[in-house]
Amino acid sequence: MITTLQQFAGNERTLSAVQTMLQADRVPQTVMLEGPAGSGRKTLARLMAAGLLCEGETRPCGKCAVCRLVQTGHPDVMEIAPEKDKTAVSVDQIRRVRADAFVRPNQGRCKVYILCGAVRPEAQNAFLKILEEPPVGVYFILLCRHAGDWLETVVSRATLLRLGPVTWQQAKTALPALGLPADDETRLRLEQSGGLLGELIAPAGKTDPAATARACAMALAQNDPPAFLVATAGVAGERAQHAPVLEALYALLYGALRHRATQAPASAEETALAKRLSSQQLLAAGQAVQAALDRLPYNPNGALLFTALCARLFHTQS
Template sequence: MKFENIFGHEAVRKQFDELVKNKRFPHAIMLCGEDGIGKSIVAKEIAAKLLNKTEIKEYADLIEWKILNDKKSISVDQVRKIIEEVNKKPYEGNNKLIVVHDMDYMTIQGQNAFLKTIEEPPLGVYIILLCQSQGRVLDTVRSRCQIYKLNRLDEHEMRKFISGTYNVTNEDEMRTLLAFSDGIPGKVDDFLNDKSLKEIRNMVINAILNIKKLNPKDIVDAANQLSEYKKLWREICNYFVLYIRDALVYKETGNKELLINLDKIEDIKKIASQFSMKQLNRMVEAVNYGQSNLETNVNMPLTYVEMLFKIQEV
């Protein structure tokens, strides 16, 4: 990938360019931002420039570490292997880059074991830590890094990214992708290619359309189906809210041009005709209540059952 094909984060990337150019790049930095925001792309751009390369691709002196497939965190044993790699000499030039993904999922023991290496890596070795939440990273680790936060892209940047990456020219499709990505580039690819998200969208719209017909067993079954997508509960709640939001907008204005889910226009019309403005607003409250419980790790199937019953009772 050429540097000019990277979209967004221009201010912080320009700052990194100056640091590299003036040979003042910190020995350890932490890039923070939501999943899909572009942390790994920015990290690889930094690495390429520190290695005096002209594009992003695999290099012998760019080493990436991720959580192992069968694990939920980066263990202290894996950290010891990272430290071994840090202390090996570069293969090609004078510099070497170590990029650690999901630093906020490194165990406390692992973070403590990594402290000295982060503070004093060998000359020419640069460590880039990627994380979603600083709050899960030890203060002692954060204090040894310069921290940079990557923010969501604005609409102009997202339009450039979507049209440039996916060649989307249809305005209806563009608006749908803008709404579902919410400024996070990685969500565009998920929306277009993730089969699970397409299944969830259909499940959610069907649940809203048929909510009045569902008996208690149907609601429990629907809740269990939603619970199978354990890691996608935010997306599930978001889809509920976006469909209901569209129904509210269409009911009030009758203007389909203002809708997000334009590919579901006929279903949106049916929802708008079935429920009053008051009922639709109470549905949103029910979903927000469910999301609040999910955020605090309340039992997932039980939360969905309660949420669906609240929606049914509006």
């Protein structure tokens, strides 16, 4: 976890601007953090919030109780994201922020609202009033891909900071804090992500393709179609995850086949699959997964994709 500005990779200009603002106690009340997904917008927003509230010497110190609390959930740092099943922050959510901003901080000397994700235009309009005259000690950090996602009237009231991709050399400062090894694989993954370090770490709550594939394999081994659908529900809406899940499932099916044929050492899932399915069934299942992989470019609907695959996979068993 990145807890100090020094650990943040690359983006020197933005970081030195933030450091100057914090040191001089002159953080603008509305900051817009612009950058692609994975460029560290939320990380930097939390560092700024920690910097505003921190009780250490060089803020954020990353060590004091306040800094630690910001990372896990500080009562005066609010992160506002679209509600479940919604793609953008709603007017109601902004109205609640507006009302809450006039309430004194719970613990700290100020309150910070981090707006993550898209905000509906009418909600942006509702937001404008408070941005015109924010209450003393209230800070808004707006995260976005492009400043153009916000109404010009909002943009004109914010101080814009930009984040971009990083090089391998720059990424190295952040790797230990992110728990990533400084090896060739990480380097390759960084290149594949286009220099977006955030893409290399599975954000909390986001699904892990390998874990999803393992859950699918267990559902198959236990002849439990509903469990298969539950396992894939989390990734159905994330198109980028479809291929990694299918590839990992394919690998498990072939691992099971190999285990069946040669008694080669295998994972718990592979062993369970080998026990329940015949070689022929494993082959058929592998082919079904391969066929789903081949059709991916024409199959943008994840729910349909996994339902169809589920039907085919469990059909091969009966």
